Amino acid sequence: MLHIVNKSPYERTALASCLAHATKGSAVILIEDAVYAAVKGGAAEAELKLALGRVEVYALGPDIEARGMKGRVIEGVKVVDYGGFVDLAAEHRTNQSWL
Amino acid sequence: MAIEVADKTYETDEEGYLVNLSDWSEDVANHIAKSENIDLSPNHWEVVNFLREYYSEFQIAPAVRVLTKAIGKKLGPDKGNSKYLYELFPYGPAKQACKIAGLPKPTGCV
Amino acid sequence: MSEQGGEKGGMDLEEETSGVVKKFMFVNRKAPHGTIYALEALEVVLISAAFDQDVSLAFLDDGVYQLAKGQDTKPIEVKNFSPTYRALEGYDIEKLYVERESLEARGLTEDQLIVPVEVMSGEELARRMEEQDVVIGC
Numbered sequence: 001m002l003h004i005v006n007k008s009p010y011e012r013t014a015l016a017s018c019l020a021h022a023t024k025g026s027a028v029i030l031i032e033d034a035v036y037a038a039v040k041g042g043a044a045e046a047e048l049k050l051a052l053g054r055v056e057v058y059a060l061g062p063d064i065e066a067r068g069m070k071g072r073v074i075e076g077v078k079v080v081d082y083g084g085f086v087d088l089a090a091e092h093r094t095n096q097s098w099l
Numbered sequence: 100m101a102i103e104v105a106d107k108t109y110e111t112d113e114e115g116y117l118v119n120l121s122d123w124s125e126d127v128a129n130h131i132a133k134s135e136n137i138d139l140s141p142n143h144w145e146v147v148n149f150l151r152e153y154y155s156e157f158q159i160a161p162a163v164r165v166l167t168k169a170i171g172k173k174l175g176p177d178k179g180n181s182k183y184l185y186e187l188f189p190y191g192p193a194k195q196a197c198k199i200a201g202l203p204k205p206t207g208c209v
Numbered sequence: 210m211s212e213q214g215g216e217k218g219g220m221d222l223e224e225e226t227s228g229v230v231k232k233f234m235f236v237n238r239k240a241p242h243g244t245i246y247a248l249e250a251l252e253v254v255l256i257s258a259a260f261d262q263d264v265s266l267a268f269l270d271d272g273v274y275q276l277a278k279g280q281d282t283k284p285i286e287v288k289n290f291s292p293t294y295r296a297l298e299g300y301d302i303e304k305l306y307v308e309r310e311s312l313e314a315r316g317l318t319e320d321q322l323i324v325p326v327e328v329m330s331g332e333e334l335a336r337r338m339e340e341q342d343v344v345i346g347c
Contacts, residue, residue, distance in 0.1 A: 008240055008271050010314065033243035036274065041316020062284030066242050068277035068291070072316075157296035158289065162259060165299045 002092035003055075006032040006099070009044040014098040019051045029058040029080070029088060038077045039069045052076045060085060104130045116198050123151075123201030132199050135190065139199070143187050145174065150200040160205040163193035231342040232263045237272035238346070241291065242282065247275045248290050250347035255293075258300035265304035265341075266297075267334055268326070269311045276307070276322040294324045308334050 003022050007014040015030075015037050022028055028051070030038050037044045038059040048057065061079045064070055073079055080088070089095055100111045104127050110118040115131065117123060128147060132139045139147070149170060153161055161169065163181070171179015178184075184192035193205040235254055239246040257264055268276060275291070282289040297305070305326040312318065312328065319328050329337075338344055 006243070008243070011240075011271050033240045033271070036240065036271070036315065039316060043314045043316075045316070063242075066280060066282040066285045066287070066289075067240070067274060068279035068281070070279065070281075156292065158292045159255070159296060161296070161299065162255070164259070165296075169299060 001026045002088050002095040003028045004095060004097045005030055005034040005037075006097070008033040009037040009047070010042075015044070016047065018098040019047065019055070022051070022055045024054050025056075027056040027058065027088060027092060029060065029085060030063075030077075031060040031085070032063055033067075035059050035063045035067060035069060038064070038073050040072050040074050045074060048074060049076070058084070058088060102127070102130060102134070114198075114204070116203060117201045120154075120201055120203075127201065128199050131201075135195055135199070137188070137195075137199070140187075142178075143196075143199075145178075146170065146184065146187060146192065146196050147200045149173065150196055150202060154200070154202050160197045160200075160202040161193065162205050163191065166193055166196075166205075230261065230263050232265070232340060233257060233343045233345065234265045234267055234338060234341045236267045236269070236338070236344060236346045237275055238270040240271040240274040241277075241280070242285065242287060246347050247272070248288070250345075251290060251293055253345075253347075254297070254302065255300060258302055264302050265306060265337070266302065267306045267308070267338070269308035269331070269334065271311075271315075273307055273311045273315060273317060273322075276305075276324060276326065277317065278321050278323045280323075291323055297324070306334055306337060 003018050003026060005015050005018050005028060009015040015034060018028060036042065037048055051057065057077045058080050059073060059077050061081050064073065064079065100113055101108050102111055109122045109127060112118060129139060137143065150160065153169065167179055167181055167184060170184070188195040197205055235250055237247060237250055241247045254264065254266060276294060280289055280291040305324060307322070307326045307328045308331050309328050310331050319326065
């Protein structure tokens with residue numbers, strides 16, 4: 001399953017809930033304000049790093065650049081463009097948006 | 100609405116402001132100025148160019164008070180006053196000059 | 210206001226409407242591009258400058274992201290309004306307060322902000338909020 005999260009981890013519990021429910025081998029993509037979760041040095045870093053061993057974590061490049069966070073992404077998080085997002089959606093049988 | 104300059108059509112809003120900022124050129128500026136009954140002199144261009152620089156730096160068109168102050172800072176007090184600017188642009192230095200400069204209507208223009 | 214002396218009363222009224230300066234604070238708590246709050250608030254702030262009031266801006270929680278340097282919105286095709294915070298000085302809006310705890314929780318530092326600000330503790334910011342006549346959350 002591909003999990004899609006678009007809310008800041010500092011404002012909503014969507015990412016925490018998503019990570020608590022994402023099973024081993026599933027993928028999580030951070031888009032819009034959720035990309036802040038992929039930035040180094042924040043309080044959300046530990047939680048995301050913990051999940052990295054279990055799930056694949058992606059972040060949408062255009063949203064990272066728009067927010068001035070380019071070059072500050074946590075190692076292990078794969079940055080993808082819109083095409084990469086489409087590929088991920090196509091590769092997984094199901095997807096879920098954690099709105 | 101639209102204006103036509105040298106066989107090209109440019110989209111404007113109902114008040115005559117360019118819809119696409121990238122459509123602006125000196126020819127388009129001259130055309131809009133003419134429709135506002137203004138013959139662009141070097142003094143007009145000084146203000147128009149100032150506005151375009153301000154916009155590219157701050158991504159807004161300045162309110163008239165801010166424009167007046169900023170012009171004064173850059174071009175001196177004899178130009179940084181509303182009398183001078185209203186003589187150049189009788190319908191308001193911010194509104195009219197912004198239109199000619201191809202910018203949106205000033206933010207803070209109430 | 211007293212009713213005595215019509216003429217004098219009139220003058221008082223005029224002084225009251227044109228002379229009283231209130232303290233307004235805009236409290237920005239939202240990240241810049243995920244919602245419209247930040248951009249709308251900035252426009253209201255610019256308009257408020259026309260009324261010669263004592264305006265301050267507070268940035269806390271995800272609102273501190275509004276001031277992050279290096280924002281490039283071309284890839285998501287929306288307006289980049291972050292340079293506009295630098296225009297506030299020309300509008301005589303110079304009181305920009307940023308909460309230290311919010312910066313730290315997000316791994317941000319003062320030198321990563323696009324405009325000069327006053328970084329302060331949440332406690333100090335709370336005190337400034339108390340001093341206001343009008344507080345607008347956005």
